[in-house]
Amino acid sequence: MEMRSFFGTDTTSNYMISDVKVDPSRSPFIEERLQVIFQAHHLSEIKDSLKEMQETATTFKVVCLNKMDIGETKKIPHPERRAIEREVGLCIDGEPDLDHPEIIFGLISIENNWYFGKYEKSISVWREHLHKPNSYSTALNTRVARAIANIAVPKPAGISVIDPCCGIGTVVIEALSMGIDIVGRDINPLVCIGARENIAYFGLEGTITKGPISEVNEHYDVAIIDLPYNLYTHITREQQYEIIQNARRIADKAVIVTVDTIDHLIEKSGFTISDRCVAKKHLFVRQILLCE
Structure with a gap:
């Protein structure tokens, strides 16, 4: 019911794609949000787009969000997620900082699409x-x-x-x-x-x-x-x-x-x-x- 109030619709899946921007910390049921900057069918296309990205950070961190099954998309194993994060991080203008990054970027694969953007974790x-x-x-x-x-x-x-x-x-x-x-x-x-x-x-x-x-x-x-x-x-x-x-x-x-x-x-x-x-x-x- 809260989901319908925020987004005008609901889903039985564990994710939602919406144009409505909601602070994830507002809801006790939202764990994280990805504010999408790039979307592509292949990871290589995301990497190409990142090389021309205007939004830069002094320090940054990349997290792959496929740590569990997302809808019908299966979890990506931990070693593979870390490799993807390093690979994508090399395409971003800035200095990687895993402990106190200025910006956290997120990357997720859902139903044969890749999404990249600013990541925000909910605070309970x-x-x-x-x-x-x-x-x-x-x-x-x-x-x-x-x-x-x-x-x-x-x-x-x-x-x-x-x-x-x-x-x-x-x-x-x-x-x-x-x-x-x-x-x-x-x-x-x-x-x-x-x-x-x-x-x-x-x-x-x-x-x-x-x-x-x-x-x-x-x-x-x-x-x-x-x-x-x-x-x-x-x-x-x-x-x-x-x-x-x-x-x-x-x-x-x-x-x-x-x-x-x-x-x-x-x-x-x-x-x-x-x-x-x-x-x-x-x-x-x-x-x-x-x-x-």
């Missing part, structure tokens, strides 16, 4: 957020929270977001760490204090206010709502509907997370479910619904 920022000063056992895990933020806001520029049931701020932290303009809110004053402490702990700046969603008068592009769970919060279907109805009032789009099937409440509020998936955590099975 969400893992750093696992260790918060305050946490709840039923809160979204950071990996799912980051994906939800990306589903809600695949392109952050100019987009305003509210999480009106933010709890300890798991989604807010992930969103803030990606530069998303988000504010949090919760009816529990102690939870609000915990969320503020969590945000500050990671050196982020964000606003958490106390109060129900019904008191929100500002308008936002997106609302992210992890509905309270009946196990710990006595909430009726009427109260669930009130939250969803208010989300429809204050936002153009919403990502709603629920442990119950509430399609009829969402449709009754005026939202249409445009995409959905399921996330599991221990005994909890959550539905993630994109509503527009």
Whole structure:
């Protein structure tokens, strides 16, 4: 679902070729990205193109990314990958540096095509957020929270977001760490204090206010709502509907997370479910619904 939000499509393969540029560190599911400079059917053509490449680096490193099966393309054995890296590196204007290169170039073979470009490995920022000063056992895990933020806001520029049931701020932290303009809110004053402490702990700046969603008068592009769970919060279907109805009032789009099937409440509020998936955590099975 996150893939569809980013790229407009998905795949069951372990790679995707797209014109959409996404920072790989944004997603907890993307391991690396190759920003393609040259594409050719034969490695010799890539080498010829490199001799005329305008983009040069003082120091560089070349990595062959075929360290596993890529789609139907079989893994290239380690000695052969190293030989390819040396062979290609000799065609680049600059000084090789395997430890601290200024630029890392990547090379990959997929379905009888070679691709060469700038390589970037994902940094698992969400893992750093696992260790918060305050946490709840039923809160979204950071990996799912980051994906939800990306589903809600695949392109952050100019987009305003509210999480009106933010709890300890798991989604807010992930969103803030990606530069998303988000504010949090919760009816529990102690939870609000915990969320503020969590945000500050990671050196982020964000606003958490106390109060129900019904008191929100500002308008936002997106609302992210992890509905309270009946196990710990006595909430009726009427109260669930009130939250969803208010989300429809204050936002153009919403990502709603629920442990119950509430399609009829969402449709009754005026939202249409445009995409959905399921996330599991221990005994909890959550539905993630994109509503527009």
